[in-house]
Amino acid sequence: MSKQPTAASLNDDIGEAKRLELYRTQVVIREAEQRAYDLFLQNLVKGTSHLSLGQEAVAAGFAGAMKKGDLSFCTYRGHAHTLARGVPVEQVLGELMQRDNGLMRGKGGSMHLTSVEHGVMGSYAIIGAHLPIACGAAWRAQYKGQDDVTTCFFGDGTTNIGAFHEALNFAAIWKLPVVFVCENNLYMEYTPIGDVTAVEHPAADRASSYGLERVIVDGQDADAVYRAGQKAYEKARSGGGPSLIECKTYRYSGHSRADPAKYRPEGELEKWKKRDPILIYRERLKAFGIGEDAIAKIDAEVKQVVDDATEKCKAAPPPPMEILTTDVYADGGFAWRN
């Protein structure tokens, strides 16, 4: 029997510890998102929700390449990016279930997950809004000589709104340490992105307009994403300015909970599921000599975490009425007159 290759024997640039982390992060996202969907069917997740099932490798790869203190800005499809920075599953599910144990105690909801202590500076529900905001966070780092980098995640649909173009130009001329990550999942809401975009690659084909390199990454492969992230972060930290990275990926569910995604051509979902990021990564781990049992152990641990979180959220009370009017203004209240 031939010996399995090891990370060291392949001169691996990523290494076993990081690979296990990337795998675990993807499984956390998969399990938590699937659970969010199940809880929605039980009417325990209220309001809307936008899942990242199928897109796990993008969030995991970039988060894996970030350093502590780096900042993330995400969209309303931001559960994955929030979890990837280490925010506990319980707080994320709690917010989706609008309970008092939620990340923002139910005041924000699914579309606004924020955990400043984890560097998750917010999830933004107005398309494009957070690209300029991410520029500002990066400007602060540049101004104060701090070495953190800001990452801004957004979808393919965002590339057709004005704020995208304002932010890209602004980041380029000020040489800001910000990395713009387009998750091209082929659909802007219910419409194929190609039907409404003048170029084939909605982000990458626009990069040259802002003097940036054209970067397209396989968004189903966490290693490829991780390497792209590392390269962009090194560039940003060394004063090289912004990057724009387009990750080709696919969402398995509809745009939001209201969308059964009937607009997809037959066989498309099945085709993409053959390139499932978690399946790809399991094979990757095995190729690097990591055994089935180690993989199964991670799967079981994550499932336990999500199960425990679910039970805690089900038992958690709704938010109390006394937070209704808190934190409108910095004095803690909502007074607008004397």
Place this chain on the structure above:
Amino acid sequence: MAELTYRDAVARGIAQEMARDPDVVFLGEDVAAAGGVFKSTVGLLEQFGPKRVRDTPISEQAILGAAMGAAMTGLKPIAEIMFSDFFAVCFDYIANEFPKSRYMTNGQVKCPLVVRTGNGGGARFGAQHSQSVENWCMMIPGLKVVAPSSPIDVIGLLAASVRDPDPVIFLEHKSLYAIKGEVPDGEIVDTLGTAKILRPGKDATILALAYMVPRALEAAEKLAKEHGIDCEVIDVRSLVPLDTQTILGSVAKTHRAFSVEENPRLCGWGAEIMSIIADEAFYDLDGPLVRITTPHVPLPAADVLEDAILPSVDRIADRVRKTLNS
């Protein structure tokens, strides 16, 4: 003590705060090298350098978004939107992002920034460069809204706005940039949420804001001189927070209230204040609450038309006199 124009007071106020706090930065279109299209930021680039005083592209969303991101992470940005009409192209930040971030995140995100802008009419610029948009901002929970009428108030309220931990919309009036006023030497810091009684009186309270303040004062002098009517004129100064105590105290004394508003009639700030007076001081009143406003039309460009549509000294005086005599 020196005589200073309103426009020079803007630069002095910004300079005072930038000298005090290295986290205060300033960005906008043509604000640095050109010193501002209204010449209200002349000298700041030379004094504080290009790292702190930055010209931007014509990208209002990028300006306000960048200001917010910087504010969230530790700076105290002052952003200029050249004309307040341009709020319409970056209103997402004013309506959705600045004011809601703290609440939605259960207090995790802060947004201490100031948006300065040239507001109001009188410059013959037509319907898209002349609006009074204070009511666009006043209605949004989470914002503070300030509109000074004199050079000393520009400095003091700007300093208070920069030091305030909440997002502040700071409305400078384009037709006031050239006015002059006495300003003491040294640091000036005022308090948000305080109205000022500029002329005490006993017969009626006239509430005014920004460019309407000098007109209300002139109307009050005319009413006193020609008709023996003694009006109390209050410069509201700060719409949010609103100094209702000063206003209600004045109405308790005069028993009459008028607002002079440059904004078009519907949902102007005066409507809100009048409803407070009606709710809380109804039995103090001896007559109807009267709003003197621009009518419900876009502003015309031609001087004769614009002069006819904004509340004038004569219109204010006539309306007050006729109401009191009816």
